[in-house]
Each structure stands twice: as structure tokens, then as C-alpha cells.
Amino acid sequence: MFEINLIGQTLGAYTIVSKIGQGGMAVVYKAYEPGLDRYVALKVLPPVLAMDRGFAARFEREAKSIAKLDHPNILPIYSYGQQSGLSYLVMRFVQAGTLKEKMGEPLGLAYIAEITRQIGSALQYAHDNGIIHRDIKPSNILMANERWPLLTDFGLAKMMESATRLTGTGVGVGTPAYMSPEQAQGLEVDGRTDIYSLGIMLYEMVIGKVPYEAETPMAVVLKHITAPLPLPSQAKPDLP
Known part of the structure; x- marks a missing residue:
């Protein structure tokens, strides 16, 4: 598990509001997207990935493939981004448990x-x-x-x-x-x-x-x- 705290900061077009949860592979934040006046879930991946020269291209390729999935039982991905050594996925925010x-x-x-x-x-x-x-x-x-x-x-x-x-x-x-x-x-x-x-x-x-x-x-x-x-x-x- 990695430690990262981005509350109050901005990644791309998204202002991070609060932390939803954390696992071994990512930290999930609730974020606000002012352009569309909506809340989204931001999944931020470990900074260690920046050490892998091939990760950026692989991340972009995988994110584009996943974003094409359109099924009522798959959480939709809206976008993705990379900033300051951090890679993140932008997903639909669901106020729910697991x-x-x-x-x-x-x-x-x-x-x-x-x-x-x-x-x-x-x-x-x-x-x-x-x-x-x-x-x-x-x-x-x-x-x-x-x-x-x-x-x-x-x-x-x-x-x-x-x-x-x-x-x-x-x-x-x-x-x-x-x-x-x-x-x-x-x-x-x-x-x-x-x-x-x-x-x-x-x-x-x-x-x-x-x-x-x-x-x-x-x-x-x-x-x-x-x-x-x-x-x-x-x-x-x-x-x-």
C-alpha cells in the first residue's frame, strides 16, 4: 500500500474533495468537475509507475479500451490523465457500498x-x-x-x-x-x-x-x- 494525500489539490479538470478509499493498487477520491457541474470518482495509481518507461503508453492504451465498455453492470470510465508523475482514471461517482x-x-x-x-x-x-x-x-x-x-x-x-x-x-x-x-x-x-x-x-x-x-x-x-x-x-x- 502506498501513501498519498491529494485532498484540496487539482488533477486536470478535477478538484479533489475527499478520500473514498484505498487499496494496494490505487487511492480513490471524490472530485468535482466544474465544467460539467458534477462529482466524479478519481482513481489515482501509485507514483512508482512513473519509473516504468513503458507505463505511460500502456496506461493510455488500456484506459481507452476500458472507456469503450458500455454495459449496465460495468462502472463507466469518463476519462483518464497523467500529471506530475501520477496516472488517474475518471469514473462515475456512485454513492454506494460494495x-x-x-x-x-x-x-x-x-x-x-x-x-x-x-x-x-x-x-x-x-x-x-x-x-x-x-x-x-x-x-x-x-x-x-x-x-x-x-x-x-x-x-x-x-x-x-x-x-x-x-x-x-x-x-x-x-x-x-x-x-x-x-x-x-x-x-x-x-x-x-x-x-x-x-x-x-x-x-x-x-x-x-x-x-x-x-x-x-x-x-x-x-x-x-x-x-x-x-x-x-x-x-x-x-x-x-
């Missing part, structure tokens, strides 16, 4: 099936357009309302591959609890990686925990590669 937060309460099977269907539809659309997400997990899904999930962070994992090399963090970009075996091994990935991660997320929604747990992230990654998937019926015998 699916991860929603999973703190019991979820019915019909509800789980509907949420999974919508995310699956978004992934199918993205894959048909040649884009793989690479980091499907509940915290990357915003809930615009009770039954409307929005998948975020398309392309971010691919953009961050250079940061992983520069900082020496882990075997690959992604989240160990949801990482596909091929991704965990640093192999080439395709749309099946996203489907695997969606399946892990489905398991978690139904059972209440992810199928593989261990004391360290690397141990979790190794379980994805070598361990058989636990049967949901064993973890929850009362499943219909």
Missing part, C-alpha cells in the same frame, strides 16, 4: 443467483470485446442499489503488472483468495480466469467464506494450484 459489505448479512440463494448472473453478463460482454478483468472479488463490485451491481477496476490489474515487478510484490497481480491457478503461477490468462474468480465469489456468497484459507497469502495461492475444491454441500449440508 458487495463485500453486503455480504456481511445473510443472502438468499435467489438473490445470489441474480447478482452472479449480472456480473457474469458484464464479464461475457467484456470478454467479447477482448478485455479480461484479472481481479474479480466482492470489493470490486459496487452496489448502485440493492439489486444493481457495478463491476469496477477493469484493466487495473494489467496496468499494475509493472508495479509488481518494480516493488517485488508477489507472484502476480490479483487477490490470493480469488486467484485462478494459472494466474497464481504467472501464466498467460484468458477469460476463464475471471470465471474462476467469479466461481470463488459465488462459493463465498453461498457458504459465507472463501473455499481456501491459510496463514499466509502464498499458502492460499498454493491451495488454488494444488488443492481440490471443497464441496459446498460439505461446508453447508442444508443446501438445497
